[in-house]
Each structure stands twice: as C-alpha cells, then as structure tokens.
Amino acid sequence: MKNSKIRKSKEITKSIITGLKESLKHSVGKKTVLRTREVYIPPVSEFKGKEIKIIRTYINLTQKLFARALGVSVKTVEAWEANRNIPDGPAQRILFALKNNPKALKVFNINIR
Numbered sequence: 196m197k198n199s200k201i202r203k204s205k206e207i208t209k210s211i212i213t214g215l216k217e218s219l220k221h222s223v224g225k226k227t228v229l230r231t232r233e234v235y236i237p238p239v240s241e242f243k244g245k246e247i248k249i250i251r252t253y254i255n256l257t258q259k260l261f262a263r264a265l266g267v268s269v270k271t272v273e274a275w276e277a278n279r280n281i282p283d284g285p286a287q288r289i290l291f292a293l294k295n296n297p298k299a300l301k302v303f304n305i306n307i308r
Contacts (some may be wrong), residue, residue: 239287240291241281241287246290246294247272248276251276254293254300254307256307258273264300264303264305
C-alpha cells in the first residue's frame with residue numbers, strides 16, 4: 196500500500212515537472228506538444244409531462260419523494276407533469292439517467308426499497 200502511494204506521488208511529481216517545462220518552452224516561443232481529447236456530449240433530452248410521470252411511476256415514487264430525490268418542490272413536479280413547466284437542463288439530464296437506469300438515484304445515496 197505504501198509503495199503504491201510513493202509511486203503515485205512520483206508520477207504526480209513527474210507530471211507537474213513536465214508541465215512546468217512545457218510552460219517554460221511555450222513562454223519563450225518554442226513549440227510544445229498539444230494534447231487533445233475528443234469528447235462527445237449528447238444534447239439534453241426534453242422530457243415533458245406524460246414522460247416525466249412515466250419515469251416517476253416506473254421507479255415507484257410519489258410526487259413528494261420524487262421531488263425530494265431531484266431537489267425540487269412538489270409543486271414543481273406537479274407543474275412538470277401537468278405540462279405547465281418544463282424541467283431545466285440538469286433536471287433533464289437526471290430524468291434521462293433515471294429513464295435509462297432506474298437505479299441511478301443510488302449515485303446520490305438515495306435508496307429506494
């Protein structure tokens with residue numbers, strides 16, 4: 196266990212030193228190696244009234260418990276399900292996660308029995 200901590204510490208130190216050397220080269224006009232990573236982030240889904248209620252009932256939660264799990268008021272959930280309001284981006288992402296994995300609330304330490 197101790198050896199792995201020392202190894203990780205050495206790797207971090209090496210990475211920092213490499214970064215500093217690259218910064219110095221860049222500051223005097225020398226070309227440095229650029230590291231890029233391609234990331235795809237799908238657009239936010241848009242769940243509305245009926246779909247939200249289906250998700251909520253599928254994971255077997257009342258409006259009150261669903262509201263607590265998502266950190267919103269019961270009135271907000273009622274408005275979503277009645278199509279008077281549409282959830283914002285973060286809530287839409289959570290709804291997407293719940294639709295595709297009803298156990299996704301466990302990520303937030305929310306256990307449904």
